[in-house]
Amino acid sequence: MNTKSHICVQNLNVFYGKDHALKDISVEIPDKKITVIIGPSGCGKTTLLRSFNRLIDDIDGVKVSGKVLVDGENIMDPKAEVTHIRRKMGLLSQKPYPLPMSIYDNIAYGPRLNGERNKKKLDRIVEHFLRTASLWDEVKVKLHGPASNLSVGQQQRLCLARGLAVGPEIILGDEPTSALDPRSSQHIEQRFLELKEHYTIILVTHILRQAKRLADYVLFLYNGQIIEHGPAKEIFENPKQAMTRDYIFGVIS
Amino acid sequence: MDRRKLEENFFKGVMIASTVSILLTLVLILWTVVCKGLPYLDWNMVTQAPKSGFYLGKEGGVLNAILGSLCITGGATLLAIMVSLPVVLYLNVYAKKGSRLTYVTRFAFDVLWGIPSIVYGAFGFTLMLFFGMGVSLLGGIITVAFLIFPIMSRSMDEVIRMMPRELLQASYALGATRFETAFKVVVRQTLPGITTAVLIAFGRGIGDAASLIFTAGFTDALPSSLSRPAASLPLAIFFQFGTPTPEVQGRAFASALILTIMILVISILSRFLTKKLTKNVVR
Numbered sequence: 329m330n331t332k333s334h335i336c337v338q339n340l341n342v343f344y345g346k347d348h349a350l351k352d353i354s355v356e357i358p359d360k361k362i363t364v365i366i367g368p369s370g371c372g373k374t375t376l377l378r379s380f381n382r383l384i385d386d387i388d389g390v391k392v393s394g395k396v397l398v399d400g401e402n403i404m405d406p407k408a409e410v411t412h413i414r415r416k417m418g419l420l421s422q423k424p425y426p427l428p429m430s431i432y433d434n435i436a437y438g439p440r441l442n443g444e445r446n447k448k449k450l451d452r453i454v455e456h457f458l459r460t461a462s463l464w465d466e467v468k469v470k471l472h473g474p475a476s477n478l479s480v481g482q483q484q485r486l487c488l489a490r491g492l493a494v495g496p497e498i499i500l501g502d503e504p505t506s507a508l509d510p511r512s513s514q515h516i517e518q519r520f521l522e523l524k525e526h527y528t529i530i531l532v533t534h535i536l537r538q539a540k541r542l543a544d545y546v547l548f549l550y551n552g553q554i555i556e557h558g559p560a561k562e563i564f565e566n567p568k569q570a571m572t573r574d575y576i577f578g579v580i581s
Numbered sequence: 582m583d584r585r586k587l588e589e590n591f592f593k594g595v596m597i598a599s600t601v602s603i604l605l606t607l608v609l610i611l612w613t614v615v616c617k618g619l620p621y622l623d624w625n626m627v628t629q630a631p632k633s634g635f636y637l638g639k640e641g642g643v644l645n646a647i648l649g650s651l652c653i654t655g656g657a658t659l660l661a662i663m664v665s666l667p668v669v670l671y672l673n674v675y676a677k678k679g680s681r682l683t684y685v686t687r688f689a690f691d692v693l694w695g696i697p698s699i700v701y702g703a704f705g706f707t708l709m710l711f712f713g714m715g716v717s718l719l720g721g722i723i724t725v726a727f728l729i730f731p732i733m734s735r736s737m738d739e740v741i742r743m744m745p746r747e748l749l750q751a752s753y754a755l756g757a758t759r760f761e762t763a764f765k766v767v768v769r770q771t772l773p774g775i776t777t778a779v780l781i782a783f784g785r786g787i788g789d790a791a792s793l794i795f796t797a798g799f800t801d802a803l804p805s806s807l808s809r810p811a812a813s814l815p816l817a818i819f820f821q822f823g824t825p826t827p828e829v830q831g832r833a834f835a836s837a838l839i840l841t842i843m844i845l846v847i848s849i850l851s852r853f854l855t856k857k858l859t860k861n862v863v864r
Binding site: 381383386387388389411412414415417418419421423425427428429437438441442474476487490491494 | 677678679680745746747748749750751752753754755756757758761765766769770859862
């Protein structure tokens with residue numbers, strides 16, 4: 329099996345109790361590009377995203393079959409060590425959730441879990457990733473103040489920095505701008521465009537215009553199935569499936 | 582005036598009346614205890630153990646009961662925290678949401694909460710007989726721990742359940758284990774609620790007399806060893822009320838006042854401390 333890309337999904341099925349949430353998904357996610365998962369509400373976008381770092385484990389009655397290969401390792405294997413898989417990916421959720429600690433400690437949380445204790449190194453990590461998320465100038469004077477005092481837009485950038493500080497190769501975004509005002513959204517989108525040089529980015533969004541702005545590669549999901557996937561240009565300009573066309577031109581939503 | 586407005590005003594009235602009557606009750610209780618207890622509250626009450634003839638109106642104080650109550654309830658609270666915290670973290674972090682085990686556990690807590698304290702006393706006594714222990718401070722600590730454990734766990738559980746699930750996921754996504762998440766995120770985030778739970782349990786424990794009659798017993802001596810009997814304020818109040826001497830009955834009110842002040846001081850102190858520790862809590 330060729331596993332050149334970071335993430336490769338093979339025959340993935342996810343059940344919530346009797347509900348068949350993902351049906352036989354097989355897809356390879358291209359590296360160092362922005363892949364956008366689109367589709368109507370409840371079609372399994374978030375489930376697919378969360379199976380990449382096994383956050384769906386948490387739900388009662390969830391059953392999974394098939395494989396998700398991350399760097400060639402099947403993460404759905406019950407023996408797989410889940411924390412090391414999760415360290416390969418940063419997650420941005422719909423609403424930012426800063427941890428109940430200071431701004432500094434939020435960023436240092438991941439590196440510290442990894443055993444980094446050196447104060448100078450941590451200082452450098454915190455500054456570096458806050459700059460990457462372009463938050464440094466706004467917070468440098470209040471690094472030790474509570475993260476919950478930041479605005480929602482700032483919090484989302486903090487969460488981005490916090491995720492990056494763990495040293496992932498992949499960034500997962502679950503409608504990361506849906507709770508943000510337009511300016512903050514633009515800010516986050518800009519970061520994604522900068523970051524795709526070094527990271528593989530997978531975004532879930534229900535905003536088509538955002539998908540068009542950002543996507544290099546598109547997955548269209550409907551009712552738990554992949555209807556179509558391919559380079560963004562092809563999908564948006566010349567979709568092959570009638571259902572994709574309907575969704576993109578706003579017939580189904 | 583139309584019907585809806587009338588309705589609105591009526592219920593507003595009911596609510597205000599209820600609130601005021603609760604506050605009034607509190608004030609009346611405090612007023613009674615202060616009025617009747619204050620004249621008998623002197624330095625001897627809190628610095629001396631009962632001397633011979635104390636219950637007939639002679640010299641002495643209730644230091645034995647103050648220290649006894651603090652030892653029993655303090656020990657029991659620590660013991661209960663050591664059991665409650667793991668149980669509650671298990672229910673909310675480790676166990677899958679909505680699983681059968683969590684349901685049964687919560688139900689068990691609710692049932693245990695409702696069991697009268699005298700039953701806990703009898704249970705503790707049976708347990709002590711089984712292990713060959715005599716009436717002792719340790720027996721009291723264990724029994725009160727049993728009594729307050731469900732109260733503490735259920736109150737902690739209630740606040741931790743309110744915590745957004747996504748906060749856990751944010752921590753997992755950064756590669757944290759469940760254990761790291763439980764102690765670095767969950768406990769920090771819910772510390773004010775955990776403190777309240779501990780305080781509720783402490784208050785319940787320190788005010789209980791029935792569970793201690795058979796287990797910790799009563800003594801005029803200051804608590805000195807885990808294997809000796811220990812006095813407690815509720816029982817001291819009970820015994821003093823039981824005497825015909827007005828002087829001693831007055832001291833019962835003074836003891837009640839001491840108990841009230843102790844609970845008040847401990848509540849205020851721990852609230853003050855948690856406030857300092859929780860400036861980072863996510864709201």
